Amino acid sequence: MKRIDDTDSPAGPDLASASFTREEDCRRRSIWPVAGVDEVGRGPLAGPVVAAAVVLDPERIPEGLTDSKRLTPTRREVLYAFILDSAAVSVASVPARIIDSVNIRQATLAAMTRALRGLPVRPLHAFIDGNDCPPDAPCATEAVIKGDLTVASIAAASIVAKVTRDRLMARLCRQFPAYGFSSHVGYATPAHLEAIAAHGPSPFHRMSFSPMRLE
Template structure:
């Protein structure tokens, strides 16, 4: 009989793993791993995309305070361009688990693939960010961390509106990209960025 990943995730030795930032044209992909403490439950955990920014911030603080362990890892634009976005996402997730202060007995990874290099057994959970609390927690702290990085990149590379759209291909971002050309934080392997770069050369 198949084991239920939702029930598996209740143990203190199970890490939830998720990433954010696969779709943007700029900035890093960010992954997080979280081992929740069953003795210190956190109400309201769900997929980060279903939460308001203020609610994400509040839950981010609670997760960092109450979790048994948490870790965040990043793959930047250069790694994304060298590896492709899928492999960079898997690499970031593997790094997040590897840098946990507690080695988990099992990692539950959102999606349909697990990183190959992991310090523990892993299981993919499709839609896990909606059904497994530890994966929801990972999605929240990864999202909050990435949003903060994009605000910092907006100050470093003004004009693109990175603090607002967080690097996603909005009309405003595409217009700024066409007008200014790619910045060092853009992903040159992504078609809209590559197209602008080719036109400028």
Template sequence: MSADFSRETQAIATGFWPLAGIDEVGRGPLAGPVVAAAVILDPGKVPAGLADSKLLSAARREALFDTIAGTALAIGIASVTAAEIDAINIRQATLLAMKRAVAALPLAPLKVLVDGNDPPPLPCPCEAIVKGDALVASIAAASIIAKVTRDRMMARLAQLYPAYGFAGHVGYGTAVHRAAIQEHGPCPEHRYSFAPVKGVWQR
């Protein structure tokens, strides 16, 4: 099922425009940043097939990334590093990434729609929508932008730290990844506050 633009249409009708959707990717991995994106779609050019990025193939995400980048009125992308995650915890890092993504928009939104039930502190109204990345077009677009961006970042880190296989698991705690940590120890891109790194190695 594709996300639709009806929630945005309702908001626009009540004067909330520009309106952005935001989402983040990377709460669970053992390595790499958490990445957030904010997207203001053009109401006249909403891409077809927007959906939760986790449900799309890599090829489909890449294609939609290009379509969104070519049609959206504004996109903001931001990340929070592994070291920052260790310093402030993953929840605060996620909220910070979303706040940074909204701040990076070249248009200041009058309202923001965010996936989940834990909205970031923002200078404008923010509505949290459970499963928003599957239901709301702007949030789905943000989830795709964030996911593709983070995957590309992890592919670059895979070249810097080839022992860990980041390109395959993008930092998640797979058996292969955990075995690599045990064999080689963590690298600077690992989250030292996450098991199995926590309590074994210090940053």
């Protein structure tokens, strides 16, 4: 397996990288392709939940893959471009209105399933971040708690999902500038709560989430 060294890595050498060990173990047992899956956006008051599935190329794994929240926006963007150029990637989102109708857990699992089904290669196995696997996944699945810190393909999926969702929220901000979506990406910051109080919810707010939900 050839790894990109620190001098060429878009992530740089100063962050501990998630490992490709679990994926490599599957390859040795002729279980391949193997995908990593992660989601972004379970907690916000507005916007979709976004899931990504990534099958890394064993010959083109960048150093510095880790939980997207640990990376600067600039590093996320560079790694995002590198992952899209070197790996098999699929992204799926579920909007606020569906989250309200089925609940956030079901919406998240549905997004993960759709991301796996959308991959250009059919995985034989998928590592899922957290402790909950989608029951309708098109392959065997394995939950890995804090997998975005330890499993390279999950870390890559976390980066793709995060950049994708942040870009979606920036577009919503241009459509509904009063809410400041580009700065808080839908989370319950004081500025966001003040905007909801002043303007009421937008069509992209989750009405099943407090403070929109009627108690």
